[in-house]
Amino acid sequence: MAPIRHPADRFLSPRFDWVDGVTDPRLNRRTFLQLSGVSSAALALGVAAPIGALASAEADGAQLPDGVFGLGVASGDPGTGSVVLWTRLAPEPLAPDGHGGMPPRPVPVRYEVATDESFRQVVRRGAAVASPELAHSVHPQVDGLDPGREYFYRFHAGRQVSPTGRTKTLPAGPDATFRFATASCQAWYHGHFTAYRHLVQEELDAVVFLGDYIYEYGITAANLWRAGAAVTPEHGVEIQTLEQFRLRYSLFKTDPHLQAAHAAAPWFVTWDDHEVQNNYGADGSRYGVLPEHFVHLRAVGYRAFYENLPVSLSTLPEGPDSTVYRRSGDGELVRFHVLDTRQYRDPLPVDTADQNREDRSILGAEQETWLYDGLAGSTAAWNVIANGVTVAAITTNRTDQWDGYPANRRRLLDAMRTTSNPVVLTGDIHKHVAAELKADFTDPASATVGVELICTSIASDGDGAPTDAYTPDWVRHPYVRLYDGRRGYVHVTLTRDAMTSEFKIVPWVEADADAPLATVARFVTPAGAPGLERLA
């Protein structure tokens, strides 16, 4: 089944007048109007195009600059029978105008999906139009796939063929073994993406990315800790325009290990704050930008997020709004609930009474209802909640986290009590933390209703160390079972009977990408018995 969209199919509304966006005479209005079987919206949005009807445009596509697949390929939002494929044509990924060196006209892109890496058994073929309006990205959704199955895919543009990507659908039955990794916070300038070099060696069914895929800060000598890296002056300022956001995604994606990680498995991606601006919430900037102005920054940040990631069309922004919370998986083993903890949150509390207000929400009322309904209605053995900021109670002054929204946390924990095996995945803090989620955090003896696996950063904050100045705040709680401040990822194995979580680290990222991988902790969470049993 495809990811469940909310609100359903809003992208099919006729708000996109794609014809206005087509200026190339070889792929013009008349050409498109002759096509059939695909909605004009889907065509314009890089989702689908009638294969075989784009011959003249493809002939022109043969003139494309070399290296159009310079940003790699990716897949995402897998369901039990579907997956979204992604690429963005960019022969010059670091072209300062953010258009990747592409000519300003639509380009048809074909794709193939096969059950074998040599593409002898192709099971799906299709096409989509890469338009300059979307930075020449395409997001075709492939349906009708078998559950729990490995597939390979590739794109064609003109005479060029992309690298091959591997993807996999979610399992349908309860007896599969499902392996995924979580990652977050990849400040490219702070270090090498060594963790991804190791992650691609795992045979993963999915990767869950938990926010801060890019950072908005200017990259200067003061924060460029990645040895051997250099950037041109246009990267030296804090990004604000769409061309700057596109360029920032391109810069980060030039890392070969990141591209390899995208090509190795389907990703679920949510955002945190740095996809727009540090510590923003809803329309509120911490840097004095008026709300009526800030929404314009949010619009380009959300737009660039969609363009550069393998996410469903349901996340395409409308102006400054984007429905990123979504759900995937109707099988019996696992269901993913992907949250947005930025767009709908109430402002920072003005005082303690405000912080403890019953109606404060980090998710917003609509997303809360959607989440609790989805948890209650899930028939999966494991319910995985991909979330931006820490849920566990740490200190009351960490108001950017769920600590700033205690009433919302109580509502979530209440919902988790009646959910089958809830697991919260979190990023943001640049530390590995494993925590048990208590029914009442003021009473450590209260029931454990779920677990939270917080993954450290891929590179943000550089090398890090096992402990740091923040460690005491976390480890003083009996329900916090692990703290480690080095870079890495979390590996999770799900079976019907248990979840095994392994916290992986690399000892350095600044000097080079050669650091070895180590496992600092392993936990087992038996099905039906939420908690973290540490393994030797």
Next chain:
Amino acid sequence: MSGRHVRTVTGLHAEGHLGRIVLDWTPVPWDTVVDHYAVYAAPDAGDVEPGPRTLLTKTVYPHVVHSGLGGRARGFAYRVVTVDAAGARSKPSAPLAASSQVSVTTTGTPLAVVGDFDGKGLEFALSPNGYSRYPATFPDGVDFRVGADVPGTGWSYLHPGPSDAWAGRRTHTFRLRFDLASVPAGAVWLAIWLIDSHATIPGSVALDVNGTAVDRLRFEGGATRGSLEGDTTVPGTRLRPSYLERPLPPGLLRTGENVLTMVKDEGSWIAWDAIGLFAV
């Protein structure tokens, strides 16, 4: 891109202030996906031809503060072009001319000045990012004597407030001592230029001259960047400078030593560009 219509902005208007001109316009509707607005400016002109040489800035906001104009009244002509997500450009907006206001730092006679009124705070102690050393360097605040002390060691680039945990969550006092051979016959103005301030709680200081409480000086919200960078003239900077100039009540100054005291007892930090007293 030919054949593509991109909406032109309307409603361009401007307001001239000390050291800056604030531009606003009506953003194009959301169904145009805007990459940015390109703002063009030409000095001392009634119109501007959009081009690479006249590009002032690119912004996603329907709002630009053309800052760093100094103390003189500066006139500019402006136009704005919409650039959409595909890179297509609109026709330029109608032109608009506007001027900044003149500063007392230009028209007055300096009596006591610390720092340069130049959009930079780099000449001050601990600049551009040494705030963590403030408590050890200035445990009793700043006590600066004009003619004896130098900004590089005697005047902190940041003036913290009680909201700043890194500075002990307490009030912080800056004193400016200066000698006058004679009291000016006319008005005396105080000029405070900031390169930035805390965005949401810039707060205020209680101003005292020679033991007489004068007033409370309230500051504009900045961009919360000035604790880490000190130059508003760098292209692309997000620093948000602000300016405060006001006359002092008569009769406060005296021959010999004078002391101007600022107690930051509200809000967070401000980041200095310069401070001075001017006879006009």
